[in-house]
Amino acid sequence: MDNNKAIIDIGSNTIRLIIYRIKAENMIKEMENIKVSARLQNYIDHNQILNPEGINVLLKTLMVFKEIISLHKVTSTKAVATAAIRQAKNQDEIKQCINDKIGISVKILSEEEEAFYGFLGVIRATDINDGITIDLGGGSIEITRFSNRKMVNYHSFPMGVLSLNQQFVKNKIPTDLEISELSNYLQLKFQRLKWLGNCQLPIIGIGGSARNLGEIDLCMKDYPLHSLHQYEMKIKDILMVKAKLESLSLQELQNVKGLSKERSDIIFPAIEVFLSIYRTVNAPFFQLSEKGIRDGIMYDEIKDQRLNENDFHPNLDVTLQQIALEFDIDLEKRLQVVNTVKRLCDTFGQAEILEVDEQDLNDLRFAGYLYNLGEFFERDSASAHTFYFITNQSIEGFSHKDRIKLALLASYQSKDAFKNYVKPFKEWFPKKDRRKLRILGSLLKLSFALNRTKRNIILGAKCQEKEGHLHLELYCNKSWQIEQQEAEKQIRHLEKSLGRTIVLEFQLTLKPLVW
Structure with missing residues (x-):
């Protein structure tokens, strides 16, 4: 069950209220972020006393914050104070005044x-x-x-x-x-x-x-x-x-x-x-x-329930899965697509057509979680919405360059769209990197086509050159009429990226293939 928690940070320069929603799927979402530039430090006199004017500014701010908190069905509120109150000799009086007049207990943080x-x-x-x-x-x-x-x-x-x-x-x-x-x-x-x-x-x-x-x-x-x-x-x-x-x-x-x-x-x-x-x-x-x-206070507040306090490394899979859940994306179905694109990468790698490393596979996995999420907003402009959202979303653990790479792969629609999206960032990606991203993006797009009915029918693939063309054999455990129809529409994007003609061949297999 979701619940809302409020953090009030009484700083020397600003007083801030943050309301977080703790979702059942191990997700922390910031719902409100409101600040008041109170400058309490300027109300500390030469005797290190926060004067009555400063206390009044603090009380007025907290009263407004309390009203905002009441609108959000907050289950718990934690108020902390830092240097200005910590250094004030009348800190006990300040805390008591806040408790009596606002009904909020304030913890003064140690250094x-x-x-x-x-x-x-x-x-x-x-x-x-x-x-x-x-x-x-x-x-x-x-x-x-x-x-x-x-x-x-x-x-x-x-x-x-x-x-x-x-x-x-x-x-x-x-x-x-x-x-x-x-x-x-x-x-x-x-x-x-x-x-x-x-x-x-x-x-x-x-x-x-x-x-x-x-x-x-x-x-x-x-x-x-x-x-x-x-x-x-x-x-x-x-x-x-x-x-x-x-x-x-x-x-x-x-x-x-x-x-x-x-x-x-x-x-x-x-x-x-x-x-x-x-x-x-x-x-x-x-x-x-x-x-x-x-954010540190909030992590510490919920660590016993949801976070491992010894694991301070951002889990990129979890981060992207949480974003996907916000857009009602079926992660189990996305895993099918990710498995398909990995098989295609292995196939083209074995045929020495494409060199793919572990980082490329990670990039495709991450992009698979968010691919075409712009459909949530509008189907006809899904690619543009996808690129815009990921580009402008702060994703914990991703550098700016990695975020753009993710956006380029997850929004891949065509060569022209790719060139338009990457244009402002061309200096970040050398020509050979841009070409590889186009190939990986078109492979991801093809993998979604091969999973169009979400039945997970693709068990394996094999690629070989015949008469100057690449023949991509796809092994299926069920009828493939719709998948073939969708793949034939999308294969041209991969052909343009590779500069090769590709012939698709679907075959029936009744036993799992070992990869």
Whole structure:
């Protein structure tokens, strides 16, 4: 049975409500994601007290969140607070006030808990085995190092983008001297972590400041895929964003594509944080994650029921099967198609017509789960809907390139459609890779034709050259009239991809074939 769970994250810069639906098929779906830019850190006075104005902002926000939660039949609500409340000397008073006036119990996360939940949210959504995570908040910075997908080090700095801005920047736009002083300060702080220095591991950025940096870079480059999850930047990219922003006036800054107006005054200290850790680590790249602390808390909440806490590697089969279930795709029937396309690949491989490796077979299996899912929206434009959906869907564990590869295979309709879809991404795939994707896509399309009646009648195949043509023998355990009719319509796509004429021959066999 499905149930809804709410997570409230009371941060130093924003307060956010996420409502998740936990589905029976081991699926977690985000139903609501609402944030309020409260900037509680700015209401902390010199005595480390959250003042009455700040408490009032917090209470008003939580009251609205409670009303939203009541509309979603939520079975449980977990509210957590991070640096701003953790550092406030009147935290007990704040918690009691929220409990009395809103009826919500708040847990204040320790530094280690905040670091771990951020790591847990990230690690289940990336295929990186060893790396660094940095969660830049308004009042703190959590950094972890993970090895073999396990957190091995963590540290929490009691400074964040808001407190750094207050400490180093006097006006809306920092001066060169202020930036220099901030950079030196950060460099000294990060260098104290011996496990961080020159470890040469990839860095994964968590939080709104990291996402804003990526959004700006996406817009500057006119990147063909508008997706932040697992988007990668080099240090030169961060420096280019910094140079662009430094050349602008305050008014121009507020109109920069990708930069939210609520962060226009804190983007500069954020950039310095990311540059400083990049240099300290000597990282190969900086990757952005759309998953973080709230997702980590949710995974931890349900792990006893559905998740193996020791298995932090994204299961790509499960991820794609969950998407397929959202579109009412019969996975058992799809497995028949996948088995058919594997047999065809083996057949063409044995005939030395096509070289297929294990990665190709995995790609075809993944694409088989989602092939032509656009029929859910409209049958006549199924291919276009399929490509658009997969291209714009953040799929955990898939790099941007792998996602486009999946979209090209799962939407394969014809040579012309393929060329149109791949055009913005041609630099990602050399000519020989594009040709192979066309062949694999046409093989997948043919396999669906051979399973048109869903009776699983194809038991084997054999390919051999006769009189200058390829003869594809298909062994069936039942009548094949409809399958032959459908295959004859689709075989021309494979012929064009291979540049060969193919003759289909169907034969009856009464015993299973061994492959």
